[in-house]
Amino acid sequence: MITYESRLKLYNCDTCLFKIISCKYIQQSEFEKLQKQSTQLRFRKGESILKQNATATHLVFLQKGIVKFSVEDESERNQILTITRAPSLIGGANIFNQGINMFSVFAVEDCECCLIEIPTLKEIALSNTSYMLTLLEIITGMFKNSILNFISLAHKQVNGKVADVIIYLSKSIYNSNTFTLSLSRKELSEFAGCSTENVIHTLTKFHKEGILSVSGKQIEIRDFDRLEKISKVG
Amino acid sequence: MITYESRLKLYNCDTCLFKIISCKYIQQSEFEKLQKQSTQLRFRKGESILKQNATATHLVFLQKGIVKFSVEDESERNQILTITRAPSLIGGANIFNQGINMFSVFAVEDCECCLIEIPTLKEIALSNTSYMLTLLEIITGMFKNSILNFISLAHKQVNGKVADVIIYLSKSIYNSNTFTLSLSRKELSEFAGCSTENVIHTLTKFHKEGILSVSGKQIEIRDFDRLEKISKVG
DNA sequence: AAATTAAACTGCATTTTTTCATTTTTTATG
DNA sequence: CATAAAAAATGAAAAAATGCAGTTTAATTT
Numbered sequence: 001m002i003t004y005e006s007r008l009k010l011y012n013c014d015t016c017l018f019k020i021i022s023c024k025y026i027q028q029s030e031f032e033k034l035q036k037q038s039t040q041l042r043f044r045k046g047e048s049i050l051k052q053n054a055t056a057t058h059l060v061f062l063q064k065g066i067v068k069f070s071v072e073d074e075s076e077r078n079q080i081l082t083i084t085r086a087p088s089l090i091g092g093a094n095i096f097n098q099g100i101n102m103f104s105v106f107a108v109e110d111c112e113c114c115l116i117e118i119p120t121l122k123e124i125a126l127s128n129t130s131y132m133l134t135l136l137e138i139i140t141g142m143f144k145n146s147i148l149n150f151i152s153l154a155h156k157q158v159n160g161k162v163a164d165v166i167i168y169l170s171k172s173i174y175n176s177n178t179f180t181l182s183l184s185r186k187e188l189s190e191f192a193g194c195s196t197e198n199v200i201h202t203l204t205k206f207h208k209e210g211i212l213s214v215s216g217k218q219i220e221i222r223d224f225d226r227l228e229k230i231s232k233v234g
Numbered sequence: 235m236i237t238y239e240s241r242l243k244l245y246n247c248d249t250c251l252f253k254i255i256s257c258k259y260i261q262q263s264e265f266e267k268l269q270k271q272s273t274q275l276r277f278r279k280g281e282s283i284l285k286q287n288a289t290a291t292h293l294v295f296l297q298k299g300i301v302k303f304s305v306e307d308e309s310e311r312n313q314i315l316t317i318t319r320a321p322s323l324i325g326g327a328n329i330f331n332q333g334i335n336m337f338s339v340f341a342v343e344d345c346e347c348c349l350i351e352i353p354t355l356k357e358i359a360l361s362n363t364s365y366m367l368t369l370l371e372i373i374t375g376m377f378k379n380s381i382l383n384f385i386s387l388a389h390k391q392v393n394g395k396v397a398d399v400i401i402y403l404s405k406s407i408y409n410s411n412t413f414t415l416s417l418s419r420k421e422l423s424e425f426a427g428c429s430t431e432n433v434i435h436t437l438t439k440f441h442k443e444g445i446l447s448v449s450g451k452q453i454e455i456r457d458f459d460r461l462e463k464i465s466k467v468g
Numbered sequence: 469a470a471a472t473t474a475a476a477c478t479g480c481a482t483t484t485t486t487t488c489a490t491t492t493t494t495t496a497t498g
Numbered sequence: 499c500a501t502a503a504a505a506a507a508t509g510a511a512a513a514a515a516t517g518c519a520g521t522t523t524a525a526t527t528t
Binding site for chain 2: 475476477478485486
């Protein structure tokens with residue numbers, strides 16, 4: 001018989017950031033209700049964590065890894081809404097979409113996640129409004145980021161779009177001027193909203209101009225100021 | 235002395251939709267707290283109802299009229315996030331943005347609004363979770379619409395973008411195949427994310443092809459199926 | 469109602485982007 | 499480790515979008 005204790009433990013729940021945040025607002029005993037029915041899972045690069053249009057049964061606390069939020073439209077074209085790295089709480093937006101996942105979430109690197117049952121969380125949050133407000137702030141923060149991302153892409157041309165994507169990855173995902181991309185050129189283009197070839201051309205151009213150093217998946221920002229200027233003028 | 239009773243009354247609060255929705259969840263006496271400090275205001279076409287980056291002090295219940303949500307980016311370019319018509323609750327998203335308005339709201343037609351103080355509403359909502367959930371569903375619904383709008387625009391070219399905008403206006407704003415635009419060509423282009431000339435060219439083309447009948451602000455959709463096909467293929 | 473201003477429209481040259489065909493490089497697989 | 503498959507890169511032609519200059523039309527003001 002598989003009991004809670006015998007389940008795979010990828011990491012220790014006691015040091016989990018979601019627990020630490022939660023226990024600022026709710027009792028430890030309450031959190032243990034959540035913990036008991038939560039499942040730790042590992043996802044390999046490329047696997048889907050949440051599927052667009054499926055019933056939203058779980059929230060996901062991403063403990064380790066990087067994920068992309070994407071939607072597929074009628075014309076089978078993919079659009080990446082945003083990219084997020086651990087630690088972060090994902091899938092919350094679906095709570096407000098009649099319980100249907102608005103978009104898919106894919107592992108872009110190997111991920112370790114904790115799946116939290118929505119009904120249990122909802123029940124606890126309903127009896128503790130400041131906890132609820134905190135969760136909502138996290139959830140709407142993601143919305144906000146996606147919107148800001150779209151705005152910045154909407155009126156820019158490809159130079160600006162690619163600059164934006166590189167700046168975003170550097171600042172918000174890898175926290176460094178030098179990083180090894182976990183996204184393919186195709187995925188970059190789905191994030192930037194242009195053709196794959198256009199991303200490749202632009203990266204090569206930035207490389208030649210000494211703004212970036214690009215060698216396959218290895219990227220270094222050599223002239224951040226110039227990159228930001230390109231992002232601003234579009 | 236200006237008392238509550240002596241204030242301008244644009245419409246009767248007793249038949250207000252926001253009151254009807256609210257009183258499903260909260261006591262009439264509670265709602266009257268909100269009502270007492272709320273202000274009815276009229277906005278002329280073009281006036282700003284909420285200003286981007288200002289402190290978010292009020293939620294706005296739009297009783298009559300049409301508004302646009304817009305953001306101005308660094309390069310002084312405007313982007314319209316979405317367009318909404320009465321009745322609707324607007325400005326809610328700002329609650330989760332450290333109390334700063336994420337975007338501006340402008341009257342696109344003469345509007346009648348009711349300004350509701352956020353602190354009072356928050357206080358009431360905090361003591362009634364199902365009321366809060368309802369408000370949140372309304373608020374995140376707007377987020378959701380903006381994102382869906384952006385997604386549909388992101389990978390499409392101008393034919394598809396303009397088709398999308400016309401379909402949206404027809405279905406969600408004017409509820410008719412024939413309508414008098416309250417937006418300028420420039421605003422349409424800010425909504426679609428392309429140049430003004432391109433919108434004009436495309437509208438003329440659709441007119442020549444018999445898909446639309448365009449005469450200044452007067453628009454009629456003559457071939458909805460073809461318009462939807464254009465929207466789908468992009 | 470005339471004059472002024474703003475918005476809408478037109479066509480064209482320039483720039484940007486996409487698409488396609490092909491080559492090179494990297495990654496995965498037996 | 500060789501081979502197949504996928505991803506990345508390149509160049510060029512075709513398509514699309516922008517920006518400009520000038521015209522027409524509509525809306526505002528005096």
